[in-house]
Amino acid sequence: MTEELIVRGAPAEYVSSVGAWDTLPEHLRRRNLKRILILHGSASWKAVGREFPDLSNFETAFVEYGGQVTYEARDALKERIEAEQFEAIVAVGGGKVTDLAKAAAFVSCVPVLILPTLASTCAAYTPLSVMYTETGEMIQFDIFPVSNALVLLDPAIILDSPKELLIAGIGDTLAKWYEANVVIAELPEKTTAIEVAAFAARKCRDNLLELSEAALLEMERHELGTAFVKVVETNIMLAGMVGGFGDKYGRTAGAHSIHDALTLLEKSHDVLHGLKVAYGILVQLVIEEKFSEMDALLPFYKKLGLPTSLAELGLSEVTETELLQVADRAAREGEMIHLMPQTVTSNVVRAAMNTLEEYQIAVEER
Numbered sequence: 001m002t003e004e005l006i007v008r009g010a011p012a013e014y015v016s017s018v019g020a021w022d023t024l025p026e027h028l029r030r031r032n033l034k035r036i037l038i039l040h041g042s043a044s045w046k047a048v049g050r051e052f053p054d055l056s057n058f059e060t061a062f063v064e065y066g067g068q069v070t071y072e073a074r075d076a077l078k079e080r081i082e083a084e085q086f087e088a089i090v091a092v093g094g095g096k097v098t099d100l101a102k103a104a105a106f107v108s109c110v111p112v113l114i115l116p117t118l119a120s121t122c123a124a125y126t127p128l129s130v131m132y133t134e135t136g137e138m139i140q141f142d143i144f145p146v147s148n149a150l151v152l153l154d155p156a157i158i159l160d161s162p163k164e165l166l167i168a169g170i171g172d173t174l175a176k177w178y179e180a181n182v183v184i185a186e187l188p189e190k191t192t193a194i195e196v197a198a199f200a201a202r203k204c205r206d207n208l209l210e211l212s213e214a215a216l217l218e219m220e221r222h223e224l225g226t227a228f229v230k231v232v233e234t235n236i237m238l239a240g241m242v243g244g245f246g247d248k249y250g251r252t253a254g255a256h257s258i259h260d261a262l263t264l265l266e267k268s269h270d271v272l273h274g275l276k277v278a279y280g281i282l283v284q285l286v287i288e289e290k291f292s293e294m295d296a297l298l299p300f301y302k303k304l305g306l307p308t309s310l311a312e313l314g315l316s317e318v319t320e321t322e323l324l325q326v327a328d329r330a331a332r333e334g335e336m337i338h339l340m341p342q343t344v345t346s347n348v349v350r351a352a353m354n355t356l357e358e359y360q361i362a363v364e365e366r
Helices: 020-028 043-051 072-084 095-108 155-159 163-186 190-219 226-249 256-264 273-288 291-304 320-330 346-365
Strands: 014-016 033-040 059-064 088-093 112-116 126-132 140-141 149-151
Touching: 014 020, 014 226, 020 072, 020 112, 033 043, 033 072, 033 095, 033 346, 043 088, 043 112, 059 072, 072 095, 072 140, 088 140, 095 126, 095 140, 095 163, 112 155, 140 273, 149 256, 149 291, 155 346, 163 190, 163 226, 163 256, 190 291, 273 291, 273 346, 320 346
Parallel strands: 014 149, 033 059, 033 088, 088 112, 112 149
Antiparallel strands: 126 140
């Protein structure tokens, strides 16, 4: 390992318990924060806004985020924070709301406190934001040298979220193992931080393969069971620990590079992040020629409804020209896919995507 590894292991404080949101006023008082900007989503706020604690003893402004995480939206929030002298941002919502809040908080030099409404990504845990263009194409992720100040995770809130978003979170989190392992396995020496990242990545895989079906059944029954809570914390806390301790060696590799490239396609913008990542896992496994691993994984995909082909992503009508653009983007210089030991070119990516399609047909014909 020749490059610097920076551990960003956890938020400053993390609470996971039923009723955790109710403690927000006390946490604000402990930090001597009085003027608060609350950034929230649209659909999620309609669903859980009634659960938001009473902040009548604080000076507050409620702002609905605009639907995308852009530098323009970040800078607009920064201007408002500075003009109205807000002392903190409270983010209430899913990954994009959280990422926008983190980006704006960092450039405004104020703390960010996060109340997640979904377990579809590890955004609540990690000090980074994935940035997009106005049209929804992923640009890059920005890593911040400041931890999130607080995460208040209430599993009962997540229990009321859409089931398909938890499934997407499972797809995103499953990638933590496949992407971290392909990189860490090549390291001649493993620091203690890397060993923690590897352990967390393996636990992500093991927890999800063992508990996901039971967790989703509990969700359908509206039952706050052990499996459900463990899957929620796997998607948020354990997933965040992989990149938090492993840095670039544990954050992303092939699967997320495929996701990022797919965002070039307007047709993909309505497809959930975790579903695109789940598809990317399979493309990565083809590049690695790990077909036995893929055979072991496919039944799990089928049970949960994770996509195994472009058609299942809703992208069956994508043209060859568009697929070549995706392959070029996935393999461009500087992409994390090049952390894999294989030599990855755009031709390799495009061939892997095609092989995956053919492999699915062969599996169905068995």
